[in-house]
Amino acid sequence: xxxxxxxxxxxxxxxxxIVSLNCTYSNSAFQYFMWYRQYSRKGPELLMYTYxxxxxxxxxxxxxxDKSSKYISLFIRDSQPSDSATYLCxxxxxxxxxxxxxxxxxxxx
Amino acid sequence: xxGVTQTPRHLVMGMTNKKSLKCEQHLGHNAMYWYxxxxxxxxxxxxxxxxxxQTENNSVPSxxxxxxxxxxxxxxxxxxxxxxDSALYLCASSQRDRARGTEAFFGQGTRLTVV
Numbered sequence: 001x002x003x004x005x006x007x008x009x010x011x012x013x014x015x016x017x018i019v020s021l022n023c024t025y026s027n028s029a030f031q032y033f034m035w036y037r038q039y040s041r042k043g044p045e046l047l048m049y050t051y052x053x054x055x056x057x058x059x060x061x062x063x064x065x066d067k068s069s070k071y072i073s074l075f076i077r078d079s080q081p082s083d084s085a086t087y088l089c090x091x092x093x094x095x096x097x098x099x100x101x102x103x104x105x106x107x108x109x
Numbered sequence: 110x111x112g113v114t115q116t117p118r119h120l121v122m123g124m125t126n127k128k129s130l131k132c133e134q135h136l137g138h139n140a141m142y143w144y145x146x147x148x149x150x151x152x153x154x155x156x157x158x159x160x161x162x163q164t165e166n167n168s169v170p171s172x173x174x175x176x177x178x179x180x181x182x183x184x185x186x187x188x189x190x191x192x193x194d195s196a197l198y199l200c201a202s203s204q205r206d207r208a209r210g211t212e213a214f215f216g217q218g219t220r221l222t223v224v
Binding site for chain 1: 113115142149150151152154157165199203212213214215216217218220
């Protein structure tokens with residue numbers, strides 16, 4: 001079983017919709033959880049960073065962590081065409097950061 | 110000035126060539142990383158340097174040789190690569206802090222093609 005599982009998509013949603021992106025993980029040693037956004041031909045950009053179970057909100061983005069279910073989510077409200085990118089979940093344990101495969105998201109105008 | 114700068118952005122090299130990738134971070138971080146990103150695969154951690162000391166070598170072939178002369182600079186020396194080594198090579202840095210974890214900040218990457 002892979003340490004971090006993420007559906008690669010692609011996921012296409014209409015502009016203005018709420019987007020839900022998810023990852024599951026198998027190792028309970030993961031303590032810190034991150035979401036990165038990667039545009040084509042660019043490096044990943046850190047979007048959200050969280051430690052504890054629960055929700056963290058930043059503008060249109062909400063990161064949710066459920067450590068008991070080993071499940072994390074990223075919600076994007078009022079999605080825009082500029083949100084079209086690949087979203088990678090990442091988790092750290094010890095001094096390692098492990099990434100999911102990334103989900104390709106298309107916001108349709 | 111961007112936080113993490115990688116050069117070159119694109120590189121095409123033959124299998125017998127020797128080349129180097131360069132990474133510089135302007136964030137005052139104490140850890141630097143090399144990752145490989147291939148199509149349809151997760152980011153693969155290659156090397157970790159913490160305060161200039163290599164703390165992780167993730168079973169990377171010896172044709173990849175990292176160098177970290179100081180906490181702001183990281184190199185990846187390449188020699189006798191294979192076509193399957195073609196990928197996006199990403200450098201990242203972080204401030205190691207046990208209280209906050211280790212979120213990483215990435216450069217734009219070097220798109221490497223081995224012919």
